Amino acid sequence: MRKLSVTLASILLALAALALTPYADTAHAVLPGAIAVAALLLLLSIVADRPKAEPGRVASEPLRPAALAPAPSRNQSDAEVVNFLAILQEKGRLVDFLMGDITGYSDAEVGAAGRVLHEGAKAALLEHFGILPMREESEGSKITVPTGYAPDEYRLVGRISGEAPFTGTLIHHGWKVDWVKLPRLAGASSDRLPAIAPAEVELQ
Known part of the structure; x- marks a missing residue:
């Protein structure tokens, strides 16, 4: 699953880079949605990639009654993913963009919103x-392409025959992740997930 996370992060960065290049008006409506979908898939892959608890060792002597240690919050991993989603909302209004109805807006207006999303999500x-x-x-x-290459590091197209090493033309340089520094939450509530964004209320 970690390879999937890396691949999705690469796709997200590729879409973000593509959004900075000149493109047709119709792409204004496509790229922001593609970036948002890639971001959500990345979040889901991070959840699936969380390390699972190791099974307990078999005791070498009969079990004796003992006080049960408090179990870790079952929502800890989910809360951390929601926290990262909150960062994307704060930086680029990702959730506002995805949950809002954009059918009544022009391609230019959607493209302008997509630029805000792009800049924030990239940061x-x-x-x-x-x-x-x-x-x-x-x-x-x-x-x-060297012998023994990882399948997720290269996508070979064209006429493929024989075994690596292969020689060809680089179409896209690809992306990889060297390190991950996701926010960690201490003491996440066991009965609810954190808010993505608080409701704003103006008092009179």
Whole structure:
């Protein structure tokens, strides 16, 4: 699952980079949604990738009555993911963008909202993930795919025959994650998940 998280983070960064390049008006409505979907899939993969508790060891002597240690909150992992979602909401209004009805807005208006989402989500990603290119060569260069390469590090297209090493043209340099620094929550409530964003109330 960690490879899936890395792949989704790479896709998210690729979409963010694509959003900075000139594109057709129709893409204004497509890219923000694609970025948002990739961000949510990344969050789900992080939940699935959380380490599970190790099974207890078999006791070498008969069990004796003892006080039960408090079990960790079953919502701890979920709360940490919600906390990261709250960061994306705070930085780029991700949840507002996804949960709002955009059918009544023009492509230009959706594109403007997508730019805010892009800038905020990118800042959050760079703060919590060390993202680097998979290959340092410029796109269009001739490169060699080494023997024993990891399947998630290269996508081979065209006529494929034989075994690695392969030589071909670099179409996209790819992305990888060097480190992850997700926020940790201490003492998450066992009966509810934290809020993504508080309700704002103006008092009269």
